[in-house]
Amino acid sequence: MSISGVIKMGSQVDAIRLRITIFAALFKHDLNKFIMDENTNNNILEEVTKGEYKFGFFSDIETDYAPKGLTEDTIRFISAKKEEPEWMLEFRLKAFRHWLTLEEPEWAHLHHPPIDFQEIIYYASPRKKPQLESLDEVDPELLETFEKLGISLDEQKRLSGVAVDAVIDSVSVKTTFQDTLSKHGIIFCSFSEAVKNHPDLVKKYMGTVVPYTDNYYAALNSAVFSDGSFCFIPKGVRSPLELSTYFRINAANTGQFERTLIVAEEGGYVSYMEGCTAPMRDENQLHAAIVEIIAMDDAEVKYSTVQNWYPGNKEGKGGVYNFVTKRGLCKGNRSKISWTQVETGSSITWKYPSCVLLGDHSIGEFYSVAVTNNFQQADTGSKMIHLGKNTRSTIISKGISAGKSNNSYRGLVKIMPGALNARNFSQCDSLLLGDKCGAHTFPYIDTRNQSSIVEHEATTSKISEDQLFYCNQRGIDTEKAIGLIVNGYAKEVLNKLPMEFAVEAQKLLSITLEGSVG
């Protein structure tokens, strides 16, 4: 086993107000592509620099609420609302009873006031539950919300190759491209529908990767999860479409607890994209999701996330608390699961997309860009658990901190005795903007055999005054220069985002980093 470490330090950055815009597509080497996108990018830059969090509007859709607080009654209410079968209710209750025995974890490098779990509304759904034939029948308010987000289903329909299962609050509203998918035998629907229509599959796989006993938030999610997505790729099928779900928290003081389950059978392939925005609120909003992925022999699942939830205001007030358990199981030989995430939002992020490499020759990948500004805190990273022989994993993590934020990478590479010739490469880079923010790296490495190789590289750097002046001297203003430099820094990860995501990603990726830097 060899471990190599590299630490680089740049020079001091000046006192400036920073705004950063990240554009995924800028980094594609293809010149035409980048030139084409540039106009879009300029518009985006203008948009994001104009004001505060753009998606901080509140749309007034009539909502059904669960009573505030969490008891067995709440869970029965949710289950009844969703007309669930008895076995589902039993699962929820078991999880709830287990949750009661657990304590909130405190090991993460995160600080927040205690969460009062009895003050949260655990279920809210748009009242006009649509069973619609076309978009015309959708609540106009809802359509408007999509328009504001720039992800109207209309637009989505036109975007070739992207099927969208749009989730507003807790209930899936509209699923498109079902026909194309069903021709290939692919199931892509809301979790609730899956419970109704594909109970055998749900029963077979739900909780097998992230059991309700896994951790505090996983138990909570298993008890109260509202909805989410279900995706099943049958044997030998490569999904012809990129599957995409937009999550959105939309009702005041409502926790959102999605649950996603993706199963790819032998030789199956799917690229799945998740993007999020949330409206501005004063109360902290709790979010605890579970994503489970299972890949059988020779199957491959790519999971891409752009997370842009409300991060709180400049004083650190408000914002989403994001406690997510994401885990993939490379169950079959030669299977592959890769996570790509761009984390820009939430006031608190607690998230470690992981891979359990059970099958021989299976591959796990994790590519991450996490941006924090103002008072945001992120404790994110990955876990790669090597069980099978000749398993390989790669972790590329790029943290960007600004303002008074704290950005931590936490990763575990665990190589079990049977994982002969396992290999891991981890690279954790931190970029600091200003001198009031923090970047932290907590790598854990645990290897239990002699034939494995684990490499870990880490760098910490600052945007240097020299770089900024160099850009300025060519006529590029400081705001654009920082965008350019940060984009360059994150390029390796952004290049991993699916092209089909680019248009949406450009909008969702745009983030304003405005802070007292230096």
Added chain:
Amino acid sequence: MLLNIKNLTVAIEGKEIIKNLNFQVNKGEVHAIMGPNGTGKSTLAAAITGREGYEITGGEIWFKDKNIVDMDADERANLGIFLSFQYPVEIPGVSMTNFMRTAINAQREYRNLPPMSAAEFLKQMEEKKKLVDIHSKLTNRSVNEGFSGGEKKKNEIFQMALLDPTLAILDETDSGLDIDALRTVANGVNALRSDENAFVIITHYQRLLEYIVPDFVHVMYDGKIVKSGNKNLALELEEKGYEWLKEHTLA
């Protein structure tokens, strides 16, 4: 007059580096500024281009009939001032192509011009690459990353050619160049010389001036221009050394 510096005083962290300096440049002229280390040549370049940390405590810098002393560095660049850096900076992950297109369009935007079309941009790139004999593989790489010393300097001239400034300041562009690269750089500069622009060449040695023949040579010492003349002054300086200058100025 393109550039008119009047009674300029510049301090770094409270220490005066440039003292009451006067300097004028007209369009169509090439000026060389020579002088020993630590006399304020690079500080002068930084003050003209608006680098932060260089405090202008007195005097004025007029460029195109505007006093630019309070302007940000990017605005000065957009007005047409270019600096060929003594130590070009690396920007990892940002390709030269992306960088230059961003720069060109920023400058066009400042001049109320529409962004340059992709075809035109590529054409310009190809043309200017030839000028300084720069490889395509370099322009596909990240800005200055992994460039050799000579490549970095050529790359500065390449950028200058693309941005087509009115005033170009070359800060020790000759340092670290072998004779072939020096010629290439000089040829590039000569090709860009016109009645509409001007060059200020900062150098220690007369060598570069054999290839880029200046209209005026100035000698800086202790924050001031102490002697000005034609190209022969450079030869004289080379022959007699800066010690001669010290005696000369003290006398």
